[in-house]
Amino acid sequence: FLDANENSYGSPLPANYNRYPDPLQLDLKDAISKIKGVPIENTFLGNGSDEAIDLLYRAFCNPGKDNVIILPPTYGMYEVSANINDVEIRKVSLLPNFQLDLEKIAESIDKNTKIIFICSPNNPTGNSINREDIETILTNFKGIVVVDEAYINYARQKTFIQELTEYGNLVVLQTFSKAWGLAALRLGMAFSSRKVIDVLNKIKPPYNINQATQDLAFEALKNIDQVNTWIKETVTERERLSIELNALNIVTKVYLSDANFILARNGLRIGNGYQSGWFGYIIKS
Ligand SMILES: Cc1ncc(COP(=O)(O)O)c(C=O)c1O
Structure with a gap:
């Protein structure tokens, strides 16, 4: 314990962090x-x-x-x-x-x-x-x-x-x-x-x-149970949000997502057609 020149008194914290951590965890x-x-x-x-x-x-x-x-x-x-x-x-x-x-x-x-x-x-x-x-x-x-x-x-x-x-x-x-x-x-x-x-x-x-x-x-x-609950909730909300986005007039395509975010294409109505493009937004909760 003396080879790395740490402080042998301990740490000024409730937990001791005076020793170097396990390098291979x-x-x-x-x-x-x-x-x-x-x-x-x-x-x-x-x-x-x-x-x-x-x-x-x-x-x-x-x-x-x-x-x-x-x-x-x-x-x-x-x-x-x-x-x-x-x-x-x-x-x-x-x-x-x-x-x-x-x-x-x-x-x-x-x-x-x-x-x-x-x-x-x-x-x-x-x-x-x-x-x-x-x-x-x-x-x-x-x-x-x-x-x-x-x-x-x-x-x-x-x-x-x-x-x-x-x-x-x-x-x-x-x-x-x-x-x-x-x-x-x-x-x-x-x-x-x-x-x-x-x-x-x-x-x-x-x-x-x-x-x-x-x-x-x-x-x-x-706390893996908590994490699994959040995952289920996120997936349910992702599907709900995809449907809601699809229903919007300015959205021309909602891509199928396997993640915790959704990619959507917007389209501005110009004459009889759409001018398509990406939303320039990153939406965060
Ligand atoms: C595809 C992908 N890989 C890796 C990372 C980064 O992960 P970490 O926070 O573990 O460095 C991100 C973060 O946004 C990511 O989107």
């Missing part, structure tokens, strides 16, 4: 493992899933040489982290139905393509990506396939964490920031093969999850 991972059914050695915890995204670039991409594929419109951090890490981004737009353009993705891959980011349910479109299409990429692409499931608790489609044993190149991202209501704690999960998880653990900052976060998340996991 084993107690918390054990509790997560009981809920997710994924072994501890296949689980990485990050300071938000954003940390896992950044570490994946650092682990698998050579700056100035390698590239990754992203599928816009999608979550912004894939591009932000690529820029920070000097990794080329190749963008293959989703099809008009917001599904994968498998042909164009295949054309964009070369020997320096190291990661493909698939967000499902996708932010900002809200839909899940077809399972068979993700499986096609997992089977045919030899690099890392990230399936970002930040909104999976709200989805009709089931998670990919059951497929981890089948695909060594699969990384599933989940987070405590959405359904679990713990965005302020900054806690994200990456599930993958042992080989990938070992690399992430090797290159992460040693104490990336602070003790307060580990303690609070551990307590929160005991």
